[in-house]
Amino acid sequence: MAVPLGQTYEYSPLPSKTSIRLLQILSRAEEPIRCSLEVVDLNDEPLYDCLSYTWGDPLYHELSGPENTRRTTGERNNAITCDGLVLCITENLREALLQLSRNASSSTAGHDQYQRQRFIWIDAVCIDQGNLSERSSQVAMMNSIYKAAQTVVIWLGIDDVHTKRAIDVMNRLSSIPPEKLGVELPSNLDDPEMYSALGIPYIEPQQWLDYAAFLQRSWFSRVWVIQEIFVARNVVVFCGSNVLLWSDISASSQVLRETQLGELLTGTVVSAVSPSASTAYVGNTLTNPFIFENMRVKATSLNLEKLLADGRYFNATDDRDRVFALLGMREQPPVHTVPYDIRPEYHTNVQRVYTKASWATIYEMEDLNLLSLVEDASFRKLQDLPSWVPDYSVAPQTHPLTGNPRVAVGEERWNASGGLKWEVPAQMDLLLLPVEGIRFSTIIEFAATAAEITDLYQMKTLLDLLVHYPQPRYPDGGTPIEAFWKTLIKDTFHGQPAGKEARRSFALFIALRVWELKEALENLRDTIEYSEPKPGPLDPLSVDFAQLSNVYDQTKAAISVLSTKGMDGVIPDWKAIEHLIEIGQGEASPEKDDLDRDSDHIAESFRVAYNGRRLFSTEGNYLGIAAQSLQKGDTIWVLAGAAVPVVLRPLPNGNWKLVGEAYVHGIMNGEAVRGDDIKPERIQLE
Structure with a gap:
């Protein structure tokens, strides 16, 4: 009926x-x-x-x-x-x-x-x-x-x-x-x-x-x-x-x-x-x-931070559900009383939901490593979130330096804040995060992003920071070239501290970028040769070819300079690069198999470390990688309760904005907070 x-x-x-x-x-x-x-x-x-x-x-x-x-x-x-x-x-x-x-x-x-x-x-x-x-x-x-x-x-x-x-x-x-x-x-x-x-x-x-x-x-x-x-x-x-x-x-x-x-x-x-x-x-x-299935197996160790981090790989019609949908899986509440209750409340806006969830995570984990989950500003969807609150509505574009999930206690790779003591804030404004730490140095120069290096062949911007490095030794006593290549892969190869195998493989990273540049140039040359000329004084294809040729020449010049500076073979000369490319393009052989394997490994190490980030140098001649939206004048801080350094930007009202976490070679294990003259400052992030 x-x-x-x-x-x-x-x-x-x-x-x-x-x-x-x-x-x-x-x-x-x-x-x-x-x-x-x-x-x-x-x-x-x-x-x-x-x-x-x-x-x-x-x-x-x-x-x-x-x-x-x-x-x-x-x-x-x-x-x-x-x-x-x-x-x-x-x-x-x-x-x-x-x-x-x-x-x-x-x-x-x-x-x-x-x-x-x-x-x-x-x-x-x-x-x-x-x-x-x-x-x-x-x-x-x-x-x-x-x-x-x-x-x-x-x-x-x-x-x-x-x-x-x-x-x-x-x-x-x-x-x-x-x-x-x-x-x-x-x-x-x-x-x-x-x-x-x-x-x-x-x-x-x-x-x-x-x-x-x-x-x-x-x-x-x-x-x-x-x-x-x-x-x-x-x-x-x-x-x-x-x-x-x-x-x-x-x-x-x-x-x-x-x-x-x-x-x-x-x-x-x-x-x-x-x-x-x-x-x-x-x-x-x-x-x-x-x-x-991994969550089901590890049901007893699902803290809110882990749930929120994994939830970002999934979709929700209502962005508030990226928090609400996970609360029922949370392990027992922490000893500390969380100042802001989080429960499904659909009359509350998503910014407030995410901020309250972030406070709850900080209280549960009893540290500030949540800051490592904050994505670069260019990836955020919710622009009016506090800078220190992750935008859980977007999938992560970078691998957190602190890991996700975190490694077991005692197996942490880095502890930049050393002996700085972090205390759970007793009272706070919902939108402001009070922190204490050491103002380490200021960013003065930076290189291209991962996308620019891959799509626009801008490896030369990486090499330029090394070409113009102003002193023969790195501040920690090592060589600039070692700091350079280790920084680009966050000193990690196969999940372990980078060693001789990574150093040897880094030459293949250089060769691969050169090969990609040469291929692009040759393909563009072929396109021009077989294309009808465009009317007007400037043919767009010719302009592109001229620009790419200039990049090629500058890259070759930078490599030529560096390969004569005693770079321990990390930066090969042009002849060695062409030989590596020839092997890679040649017939199958044990040598080619080894080269392909090592090339894949170093490329993956770079991708994991550099995606969403860019290389920078500081006033004190330190090298690091951090969020790709960093600017000259941003400041490196080591904060109590944070395992890795962070980049902060000063605001006109005296507060600071979080730009993102950072790997800074030479200060990843407490070096920046040692000494009797170290005096932490109290600031607020908004």
Whole structure:
């Protein structure tokens, strides 16, 4: 019977703080969806399942042709019947309800059929979304709601052109024994030796893209699913009519995370979607299922800082949910009383939510290493946040120097603040962070960003700081060249302090940048040669060629100067660089294999250290890397409670703005705070 227009479902208030609504699906397969809502009390231990899904389009379309694309929205414009009245839901939820009404009658993955409970809890339907007070109180109960469910049903969305092949790849990867994940693999997905080393059949390039499209479905990047999976007793996964094992999904994702396959696959996807795009990144959404499972394993050590940091790899329709969705997973409150209570409050703006969460993190961790999670200003979405508060609404673009997660106590790499004592502030303004520390030095010069070095071939700006270095020794007594190359990789190679292997490999970093520059120049020359001349006095291609030729000449000149200064072979001469390039472009050989391996390692060390940062020099001739938005006149500080130095910018009112954390060679382990004449200053960050 048709439902008369205008008779829409209206929610009645919930009778108690522990009341929830549960949905019962009354319709059968292929019938119009009919359902009913019933109010129950969680304390009565009702039997029900929970649905974990995404409101918007569930599919990843970038790897599908137009003929295979079916796009949906998060609009609630699909009418179903609830207790005889009209209730509007999203298209993806409608598809999920249709599949549940079929009761998983088929399973191409070969796993046991799912027998659902009579009732199921679904946020969009069981919460009155237009009632902010109810929404806040119900969100605060999400942990309890999902924990009490018999099964958490994951709905990844309908089948698409990628599904069948993606499941096949997932099954192959999940079968790889853990002991094989530590082997060194070729840096090419097409190399048969990779599959031989892993003990699995060869995976075709298109199959890899199918698997990537599967893992980039919207569900895998939704922040709420972290908690929903974290507390689940049992999990069943639907992808269309396919019933999958969560253990297979997380195990295959772990393979990507713990080998270089994740890096290679991400690069392949980027090239397939946008061949000209840069592949520099930190967050790899292809490994999000592994993050889920890793959280489940480490459930007893999930402090708020770790949760907020990992939550940045996921998406949320409401940016406040990047905090609210994680609170239920938090470990026991700290000894200190947190000054600002954080709980789901949808009448509070996102800036205040993030600031209160940051205060809570500082109190829990009892230090200021939260400052290392603050991204460069150019990456922030919320421009009116206090400078010391991370913008949790954006994915991280740099690897924190303090690590994420933090290393175990006693295994910390750096302790720049040395013996400076940090005390938890007793009273404070919500927006101001009081700190105490040593004003070390001022930035006077800086080089290009990672993007400029990669895309505009500006390695010469790095070399210029070394060419013009004003003294024969570095302030710590070492050589300028050692400080230079160690700074560019934050003195880290293969996760360990950089040593002889890194020093030897750094020459390959120089050669690789030169090769990229030569290739760009030759390609542009060929383009000009085979292009029609443009009218007018200045042909844009000729101008580009002249500019790039100038960069090439300046780079060659800088290398020629440095290679004659006794740089211990770290900066090779031009002839040696051309020889390295010749080997790299030559036929396969043991020498080429060694060169390719070392080149990959030093390139990755540079990427991890330098992405989102830039090299700088100070008044005292120290070298460092810090946030790419730094300016001349910014100041290096060592703050009590912070493991690494920070760059601060003075404000007209006497307060300071955080620019970002910094690696400064020679002061990473307390050197800047030693001496009887050291007098800490008290300042405020805003």
